Amino acid sequence: MNTNIDTIAALCTAPGKAAISIVRVSGPGAFDVADAVFRGSGPKPSERTAGTFLHGFVHGADTIVDSEGQDLDEVILLLYRAPQSYTREDVVELQGHGGQAAARRILAAVLEAGARLAGPGEFTRRAFLNGRIDLVQAEAVMDLINAQSNRAANCAIDQLEGHLSSYIGDTYNKILSTAADLEAVLDFDDGELPTPILPEIMERLKSSMVSINAVLKTWEEGRLLREGAVVVIAGRPNVGKSSLLNRLLGSDRAIVTDVPGTTRDTVEETLIVHGVPMRLVDTAGLRDTDCRIEQEGITRTQGMLSRADLTLYLVDAAMGPVDDDIQQLEACDNSTTVLVANKCDLAANLLELRTGTWEIEAQVSAATGQGIERLTELMAERLGVSADDATGIYISERHRMGLLNAKKHCEAAIEQLGSEDEGLIVTAATELRSALEGLGEIIGKRYDTALLDRIFSRFCIGK
Ligand SMILES: Nc1nc2c(ncn2[C@@H]2O[C@H](COP(=O)(O)OP(=O)(O)OP(=O)(O)O)[C@@H](O)[C@H]2O)c(=O)[nH]1
Ligand SMILES: [Mg+2]
Structure with missing residues (x-):
């Protein structure tokens, strides 16, 4: 100490x-x-x-x-x-x-x-510096404090107990021993290489890559669990956006009237779906207007749309998408937009509409609640959120950067070893040392003051 x-x-x-x-x-x-x-x-x-x-x-x-x-x-x-x-x-x-x-x-x-x-997080920083916890566990402390759902809290506890640390630590140790064996090969004179050992080293590296890729896949959901998702409800005036927000929340959060252009400013509220906080944003209806207040509202809608993780684009079930909708949809990303038909309680027949690449994926009635449960499931599905009780390892952006760095260097090492050029063994060994640095930074085997400042500045004072 x-x-x-x-x-x-x-x-x-x-x-x-x-x-x-x-x-x-x-x-x-x-x-x-x-x-x-x-x-x-x-x-x-x-x-x-x-x-x-x-x-x-x-x-x-x-x-x-x-x-x-x-x-x-x-x-x-x-x-x-x-x-x-x-x-x-x-x-x-x-x-x-x-x-x-x-x-x-x-x-x-x-x-x-x-x-x-x-200073912020200084007690936890000392716990790290004095070797009681590693960096990943220190971050879990803040994840736990910030957790907005049971599931997020369970995942933070998992991380605090060291599950992610051991996963990264095991991968680190595997690559470390592979690097050591590769470096041992370098002690042989040219032309005396025990060639059978190289394919085995390649196999071990490939297996480490599988571990790295598997944990990298958890990043997107981890981000949603920690930060939540922005879900924007957009569409032309009067299609029932504010009514849908209220129905999803189960409360009268936004003003609803039959006057088109009721919502001017964005209205936001959080809904937890399978443990993921979804920031639902009701927006001003999209249309051409001379009203300056409404124009400002529409500018805000466009701003929110550019930041959305998912957009629920609402149309009236009796009409389906009209030309203005098609025009708006052109600007939307198909993979992050769900076309929803509302007021299906008023439509004589349920729509089976496909407009170019756009297909109505959900039919709901904000008035009666019909289709709302299915829509909520669809939102989770489209965001890649798994079931409520799924816990385990979910990496953060910082962990992802370290893993991507390690992956890049492992890939380079595999390529160099595969070239059968003996001269490249030295370069491959160097690549593996760089891969270890990437992984070491995640758990804090390697750190500098700037990295610690970055991590602990997010903490509150007293933690
Ligand atoms: N029958 C029926 N009426 C609905 C439904 N959803 C909304 N409405 C009615 O449609 C009208 C407009 O609803 P809003 O929720 O204010 O519509 P909006 O899209 O937010 O409208 P703007 O804020 O003007 O853009 C209101 O009179 C609602 O009661 C529905 O599912 N069925
Ligand atoms: Mg509204």
């Missing part, structure tokens, strides 16, 4: 009215800070054993303006001794009463006693 570090502190609970708030202190001076601010019966905190919790009061140091050593809050103090703590350092947690003032006063007293205010 690096002993040349300071003692940090932060409020770990959300500020505001609550039953309790927790100020956490971590570092070599944590117990000195506790001794300075805590008043209770019996020996001082620093003289207690780990795992003790003490009842007492936090008082301000005499130097704190206005406090003059007075009691600031009644607290429970928890003691953890290195390495048995979240950060693997000495840690003290002060549980006081919730609320803005009480928590702020405890934190002020702790800082006055010598601790420094922690």
